[in-house]
Amino acid sequence: MTAIAFRPRLLAGWATDASRDDLAAHLARHGPLPRLTPDALIARVDAAGLRGRGGGGFPTAAKLRAVAAGRRRRPVVVANGCEGEPASHKDAALLDCAPHLVLDGIALVAHALGATTAILAVHVGAADRVREEVAARRDRVPVRVEEVPGRYVASEETAVVQYLSGGPALPTTSPPRPGERGIRGAPTLVDNVETLAQLALIARYGPAWFRETGTPDLPGTLLVTTGGAVQAPGVVEVPAGTPVRAVLDLAGGPTELVQAVLSGGYGGAWLGAPAIDTALSHTALREAGSVLGVPTLLALPARACGLTQTAHLVRYLSGESAGQCGPCRFGLPAVADDLTAIACATRDAPAAADRLARRLGLVTARGACALPDGAARLTRSALHVFAADLRDHLRGRPCGGAAAAPLFPVVHG
Numbered sequence: 101m102t103a104i105a106f107r108p109r110l111l112a113g114w115a116t117d118a119s120r121d122d123l124a125a126h127l128a129r130h131g132p133l134p135r136l137t138p139d140a141l142i143a144r145v146d147a148a149g150l151r152g153r154g155g156g157g158f159p160t161a162a163k164l165r166a167v168a169a170g171r172r173r174r175p176v177v178v179a180n181g182c183e184g185e186p187a188s189h190k191d192a193a194l195l196d197c198a199p200h201l202v203l204d205g206i207a208l209v210a211h212a213l214g215a216t217t218a219i220l221a222v223h224v225g226a227a228d229r230v231r232e233e234v235a236a237r238r239d240r241v242p243v244r245v246e247e248v249p250g251r252y253v254a255s256e257e258t259a260v261v262q263y264l265s266g267g268p269a270l271p272t273t274s275p276p277r278p279g280e281r282g283i284r285g286a287p288t289l290v291d292n293v294e295t296l297a298q299l300a301l302i303a304r305y306g307p308a309w310f311r312e313t314g315t316p317d318l319p320g321t322l323l324v325t326t327g328g329a330v331q332a333p334g335v336v337e338v339p340a341g342t343p344v345r346a347v348l349d350l351a352g353g354p355t356e357l358v359q360a361v362l363s364g365g366y367g368g369a370w371l372g373a374p375a376i377d378t379a380l381s382h383t384a385l386r387e388a389g390s391v392l393g394v395p396t397l398l399a400l401p402a403r404a405c406g407l408t409q410t411a412h413l414v415r416y417l418s419g420e421s422a423g424q425c426g427p428c429r430f431g432l433p434a435v436a437d438d439l440t441a442i443a444c445a446t447r448d449a450p451a452a453a454d455r456l457a458r459r460l461g462l463v464t465a466r467g468a469c470a471l472p473d474g475a476a477r478l479t480r481s482a483l484h485v486f487a488a489d490l491r492d493h494l495r496g497r498p499c500g501g502a503a504a505a506p507l508f509p510v511v512h513g
Contacts, residue, residue, distance in 0.1 A: 106313070108337040109321050110297055114197050115337075123236045126200035133204050134303055138168065138212035145299055147307035149319045154180060154257075154292030155364075155394045157318075157382050160299065167279045167289045168213055176283045177215045177241075178264065179206050181222040181230075181293040182248045184255035185365040186416075186509040187396040190323035191293050192226065193335040198297060199233040203243060205296025208303055210241040213289060218243045220293075221260050223250040252366075252420035256469045257290040259422075270422040271469035294323055314340035318381045326351035328399035328507065329358055341379045344371065347397055357402040360485050362508075364393025366413050367474020369481035370406065389481060393474075398508055405501030406486035407493060409508070410478060411439035416510035417475045427472040431463035435479060442490065445498035453494060456483075 108115040112129060121129060136144070146161035167175050179202060181191045195202060202220070210218045218239075220230060224247045231245050246264060248254050254269035261278045263269035282288025291299075298320055302310050311319040318340040324347055327333040331352025338347055344361055348354060361371045369390040371378060378388040385392050400406060418432035438459065441452035460479060463472040483490055489499055 106339055109301055110194060110201060110294070110323060111197050111335075111337045114193075120196060121198050121200060123200055123233065126198070130201070130301075130304055133207065133300070136208070136212075136303060138214075141208055141212045141303060142168070144302050144307055148302045148310040149307075149317075150295065150298055150302060150310070151318060151382075152292055153294035153298065153322070153395075157392065160291065160295055163279065163289065163291070164209065164212060167287050173286045174217070175213045175215045175287040175289060177206060177210045177213060177218045178257075178260060178278075178283070178288055178290045179218075179220045179243075179293050179296050180255065180257060180260055180290050181220060181226070182250075182255035182260060183223065183394075184250070184252040184420075185367075185394045185396065186252075186511075187327060187362070187365045187398055188325045188394045190325050190335050190395065194294055194297060194323060195222070195226070195230055199230055200237075201297035201300045202293045203234065203237060203239070204300035204303075205291075205293075205298075206243055207239045207241065208299060209289060209291070209296065210239075215241060215289075217241070217283075217286075219264060219283075220245045221248050221264065222246075223248055223255070225250070252417070253422050253469055253471055258469070260290060261288055270424060271471075273468045315379070315381050317383055322380060322395045324380065324395040324397060326397050326399075328362075328397075329355045329401040330399050331355055338380065341381050341384075343377045343379055344397060345376045347380065348376075348399060351397075354399055355401075358399045359402040359404075360400045360406055362398040362400065362478075363396070364391040365396045365474075366417055366508075367470065367478060368393045368396070369477050370400075370410075370485040372485040389484065391477070400507070403501055404507060405443060405489065405499045405504060406482055407439065407489055408443040408502050408504055409506065410482035410486075411436060411443045412506040412510055413508065414439055414475050414479060416506075417471060417478075421471060422468070425467045425472070427463035427466045431459060432472060432475055435459050435463065435475065439479060439482075442493050443498070443502055445493045445496050445502065447496075449496075450494050453490075 113121045150160040151157045258272040278288040314320045415436040421428035438452040438456040
């Protein structure tokens with residue numbers, strides 16, 4: 101088992117005594133929030149190299165500057181704690197363990213941008229305990245906790261903004277982006293709750309401290325959700341750049357032989373066993389044919405059929421579509437049908453494989469959100485990583501796991 105000598109930062113409370121930090125414990129652990137001018141805060145975040153932890157990895161300082169420079173109205177700050185990704189539980193764990201780090205980040209950003217409205221968005225059912233902690237604070241800009249429907253696409257930033265503006269929780273095409281015109285027409289900064297918690301640590305301890313761990317292009321730590329064939333699935337905090345194998349070891353190690361790992365959630369991509377030592381960073385995973393995305397690692401046991409499990413996941417994604425765009429409404433069900441025919445090794449499987457190659461090109465980069473792109477990426481990675489199984493299925497010789505039920509959650513919200 102790979103050992104990692106590392107002291108958690110965000111989840112320090114869990115690491116020391118498995119407790120949740122209320123306001124008093126939070127202040128005892130981290131001290132009071134520093135008084136920083138807006139320019140000083142943005143400069144610290146820039147020097148720290150903080151990148152968004154919600155999946156896209158966009159530089160946080162650049163996002164802050166864009167909203168600050170272009171505002172003609174008072175901006176709105178939204179902390180996105182909605183986790184539509186079924187494989188991920190990191191935001192829920194953070195809000196349960198260290199809610200005041202998130203609330204500190206909101207307070208700092210609201211001050212830096214001159215905002216008078218701050219919202220913490222969470223999925224339905226997750227608001228009560230957070231509201232208790234919000235009520236204990238006396239921030240200059242009060243935080244309003246809002247519940248967003250718990251569907252896959254509802255956590256996408258434009259869907260959150262549209263819902264908080266009184267519309268449906270569905271993604272919208274752009275431009276304009278929320279930073280230009282968001283909630284009720286005001287420029288709106290939407291940042292993931294982990295990003296804001298990291299920002300609160302940078303404000304206290306400085307850029308040099310933040311860069312003491314992680315990689316040059318992705319400094320700091322990551323909250324990673326582990327699942328599948330591991331002894332202790334859950335959320336772990338690791339330095340960015342930690343190898344996939346080491347993270348699985350932190351989850352107790354595999355329960356059985358692992359043939360592949362799904363990285364980046366259901367819209368991510370499979371890593372085959374030879375790539376299990378890939379570092380958790382945007383660059384390394386991209387070079388390995390996968391993505392960091394929302395950091396999740398789902399270990400697929402060797403007894404499972406990777407094609408069948410991918411078909412289940414794509415079927416789930418097609419059902420979670422907002423139904424607004426052709427690539428999702430028509431393309432994803434067809435992709436799921438083709439994958440199912442291949443997984444079941446039907447007579448139509450060879451023709452389905454030919455159709456699938458064409459359809460994947462038609463659904464990519466054409467939707468209002470990244471859902472069709474993610475489903476296409478997942479499918480392409482399965483055809484590559486499970487190529488030997490694919491050949492057998494196309495010859496009418498399916499593997500033993502071809503009729504298996506889903507190993508990962510595929511219940512629609």
